[in-house]
Amino acid sequence: MNKYELLKKHFGYDTFRYGQEEIIDMIVSGSDVLAIMPTGGGKSLCYQLPALLLDGICIVISPLIALMKDQVDGLNESGIPATYLNSTLTLSESNERVKEIIDNRYKLVYVAPERLLSDQFYDLSQRINISLIAVDESHCISQWGHDFRPSYKNIPLFINRLKTRPVVTAFTATATSYVVSEIKELLELNMPFELTTGFNRENLFYRVVKPKDKNKYVKDYLNNDFDQGSGIIYCSTRKAVESLSQKLKSQGFSAEGYHGGMESDTRTAIQEAFMLDQIKIIVATNAFGMGIDKPDVRFVLHYNMPKNMEAYYQEAGRAGRDGKKSVCILMYSPSDIVKQKLLIAQNYTDPQRDKIQRTNLQVLVNYCHTNDCLRDEIISYFGQKKAYIDCGSCGNCLNDSEFVDMSVESQKILSCIYRTNQRFGTNMIIKVLRGSKDKKIMNWELNKVSTYGIIPDISEGGLRELIMNLIARGYITMTVDQFPILKLNESSRAVLKGETKILVRKERIQVKDKKKSKKKPKTDLDYNRDLYDLLAEKRKSIASKKRVPLYVIFANSVLESMAFYLPTTKEAFLEIKGVGEKKFETYGQDFIDIIYEFKSK
Numbered sequence: 001m002n003k004y005e006l007l008k009k010h011f012g013y014d015t016f017r018y019g020q021e022e023i024i025d026m027i028v029s030g031s032d033v034l035a036i037m038p039t040g041g042g043k044s045l046c047y048q049l050p051a052l053l054l055d056g057i058c059i060v061i062s063p064l065i066a067l068m069k070d071q072v073d074g075l076n077e078s079g080i081p082a083t084y085l086n087s088t089l090t091l092s093e094s095n096e097r098v099k100e101i102i103d104n105r106y107k108l109v110y111v112a113p114e115r116l117l118s119d120q121f122y123d124l125s126q127r128i129n130i131s132l133i134a135v136d137e138s139h140c141i142s143q144w145g146h147d148f149r150p151s152y153k154n155i156p157l158f159i160n161r162l163k164t165r166p167v168v169t170a171f172t173a174t175a176t177s178y179v180v181s182e183i184k185e186l187l188e189l190n191m192p193f194e195l196t197t198g199f200n201r202e203n204l205f206y207r208v209v210k211p212k213d214k215n216k217y218v219k220d221y222l223n224n225d226f227d228q229g230s231g232i233i234y235c236s237t238r239k240a241v242e243s244l245s246q247k248l249k250s251q252g253f254s255a256e257g258y259h260g261g262m263e264s265d266t267r268t269a270i271q272e273a274f275m276l277d278q279i280k281i282i283v284a285t286n287a288f289g290m291g292i293d294k295p296d297v298r299f300v301l302h303y304n305m306p307k308n309m310e311a312y313y314q315e316a317g318r319a320g321r322d323g324k325k326s327v328c329i330l331m332y333s334p335s336d337i338v339k340q341k342l343l344i345a346q347n348y349t350d351p352q353r354d355k356i357q358r359t360n361l362q363v364l365v366n367y368c369h370t371n372d373c374l375r376d377e378i379i380s381y382f383g384q385k386k387a388y389i390d391c392g393s394c395g396n397c398l399n400d401s402e403f404v405d406m407s408v409e410s411q412k413i414l415s416c417i418y419r420t421n422q423r424f425g426t427n428m429i430i431k432v433l434r435g436s437k438d439k440k441i442m443n444w445e446l447n448k449v450s451t452y453g454i455i456p457d458i459s460e461g462g463l464r465e466l467i468m469n470l471i472a473r474g475y476i477t478m479t480v481d482q483f484p485i486l487k488l489n490e491s492s493r494a495v496l497k498g499e500t501k502i503l504v505r506k507e508r509i510q511v512k513d514k515k516k517s518k519k520k521p522k523t524d525l526d527y528n529r530d531l532y533d534l535l536a537e538k539r540k541s542i543a544s545k546k547r548v549p550l551y552v553i554f555a556n557s558v559l560e561s562m563a564f565y566l567p568t569t570k571e572a573f574l575e576i577k578g579v580g581e582k583k584f585e586t587y588g589q590d591f592i593d594i595i596y597e598f599k600s601k
C-alpha cells in the first residue's frame with residue numbers, strides 16, 4: 001500500500017495536513033527530521049505512517065507515560081499493531097511484551113525514556129530491526145525549555161549503542177530557536193530535514209484580561225459567553241484549583257478540580273470523565289494536560305499567568321484541536337508576576353538559568369501589556385516575522401474600548417527614571433512619582449528630585465500598568481535581575497521629545513473620570529428584561545453564524561445599556577460604552593431595528 005492508501009485505511013483521512021507529507025517522504029527516504037508543529041498539528045501521524053511503510057520497528061520515545069496506553073489502544077483500533085513498555089507494567093507483562101516484540105508482532109513500540117538504558121531494553125534493541133526512532137516532545141531534552149526531563153539525555157546514548165543507526169526524528173510543539181538548536185545538538189541529529197509549519201492557529205481567539213474579581217469573571221464567562229462544550233481552567237496553585245472548582249460546582253457547573261496532590265486513581269477517573277464529556281470543565285494546575293488530546297476543548301482560561309510564553313502557548317493550545325473556533329483567555333493580575341518571580345528565586349540553580357527564566361517570564365508579561373495584535377505577539381515570539389497584522393480575532397484587534405493619551409504621564413515617568421539616575425525599579429519610581437513619604441524615599445532624599453510627586457492623581461496600580469506598557473513597547477528597558485532596574489534607551493527619546501504618542505486603554509489605567517462616577521454603574525441599570533432577551537437572541541444568532549464568542553459581538557453590559565437607554569440613532573448608539581464605530585457599522589442596524597420595533601409596540 002502507498003502512503004495515501006495507508007492514510008485512508010488506518011487513519012481515515014483523504015488528505016495530509018500541511019507538512020505531514022513532506023516529513024513522511026523525508027523519513028522514508030532515510031533522512032533525519034526535526035519537525036516543529038503546533039499542538040494539534042498532527043505530529044503523531046508523521047511517524048506512525050512511515051512506521052508502516054518501513055521495514056522493521058519504530059521506537060517512539062515519549063514522556064507521557066500516562067497516555068501511552070490510550071495512544072497504543074487507538075493505534076490497535078485502527079489496525080496498527082503497537083505496544084508500549086513503561087513502569088505501569090508488571091515484570092511478567094513486560095517480559096511477555098518483549099517476547100512479542102522480538103517475534104515481530106508490532107510495528108510501533110512506545111517506550112519511556114527511563115527505560116532506554118535498562119538491560120532488558122538493551123538486549124531487546126540488539127535483537128530487533130529498528131527502522132525509525134521518533135522522539136516526541138523533544139524539547140524535553142533542553143534544560144532551557146520549560147519541560148526538561150533528565151532522562152531524555154539517555155536517548156543519544158541509546159542510539160549510539162545500536163548496531164546500525166536508524167532514522168532519528170524529533171517532534172515538538174514548542175521551541176524557540178535556542179531550544180531548536182539544542183535539540184539538534186543533544187539528540188545528535190544527522191543533518192536533519194527541518195520543518196516548521198508555523199505557529200498561527202487561526203481558529204483560536206486570544207484575549208488578555210485583568211479582571212478586578214477573577215471568580216466573577218469566570219462565572220460571567222461561563223454563564224454568558226460559553227454554551228456547552230468542554231473547557232479547561234488553569235490555576236497556578238492547588239489551593240486555587242480546589243477553591244475555584246468548589247465554587248463552580250456549587251453554582252451548578254459540571255466542573256472538577258485536578259492537581260498533582262490528588263490520588264492518581266482519582267485523577268485518572270477525572271481525566272477519563274472529561275474525555276467522555278461526563279465532566280465539562282476541568283479546573284487544574286499545569287499537572288493536567290501534557291498530551292491531553294481531546295479535540296473539542298472550546299476554551300482554555302488561565303486564572304493565573306503562567307511562567308512563560310512557551311508554557312502558555314502549549315496550555316492554551318489544547319483548545320480547538322479539531323480546528324473549530326475556540327477561545328483562549330489569559331486572566332492576569334500584577335500579583336501573578338510577583339508569584340512567578342518568587343518561584344524563580346526559590347528554584348534558583350545557577351545565574352544563567354535564572355536569567356533565562358526571567359527573560360522568558362518578561363515575554364509573557366509583555367504579552368499581557370501590549371496594545372498590539374496578540375496573535376502577532378505569539379507567532380513572532382516563536383520566530384516568525386512580526387507581521388503587524390490586524391488579525392480580527394483577538395482581544396486587542398477587536399477591542400473597541402477607549403484609549404487615553406498618556407504621553408505626558410509617560411514623559412514624567414521617563415524623566416523620573418532619568419532624574420533618579422536609572423538606579424531604581426518600578427516600585428521606587430512609582431513612589432517618587434506619587435510623592436510617597438516612604439522611609440527609603442526620605443533616607444535617600446528622593447523627595448528632593450524634581451520629579452517627586454508629579455503624578456499624584458493616578459493610582460499606584462494604574463501607574464504600574466502604564467510602566468509595564470512602556471516596557472512592553474520598548475520605551476523603557478528593564479534589566480533582567482532579581483531586582484530589576486528601569487533604564488532609558490534609544491526609543492525613550494522620541495517619547496520624551498513628544499514625537500511618539502502613548503495611547504493606553506483606559507480600562508487598564510483606571511484614571512479617575514469625573515463624568516463616569518456620576519453615571520450609574522452599569523450593573524445598577526434598571527434595564528428592560530424583555531428587550532434584553534430579544535437583543536441577546538439577536539447576538540446569539542450573529543455569533544453562531546460568525547462562529548465567534550458572544551462577547552465578540554457585544555458584551556452583556558452593552559446589551560444592558562441598550563435595553564436601558566433604547567438608542568435608535570447612530571449618535572445615541574455610539575454613546576454606549578463598548579460600542580465603537582466599527583461595531584456600529586457592522587451590527588448597529590440589526591440592534592436598532594429591534595429597539596425601534598420594541599419601542600413602537
Ligand code: ADP
Nearest residue numbers: 013015016017038039040041042043044045293
Ligand atoms: P499533535 O501534533 O499535537 O501531536 P496529534 O498527532 O495528536 O497532534 O493530532 C491532532 C489531531 O489531528 C488528531 O485528532 C488527529 O487525528 C488529527 N489529524 C492528524 N492528521 C490529520 C489529517 N491529515 N487530516 C485530518 N486530521 C488529522
Ligand code: MG
Nearest residue numbers: 043044136291
Ligand atoms: Mg503529540
Ligand code: ZN
Nearest residue numbers: 373391394397
Ligand atoms: Zn489580533
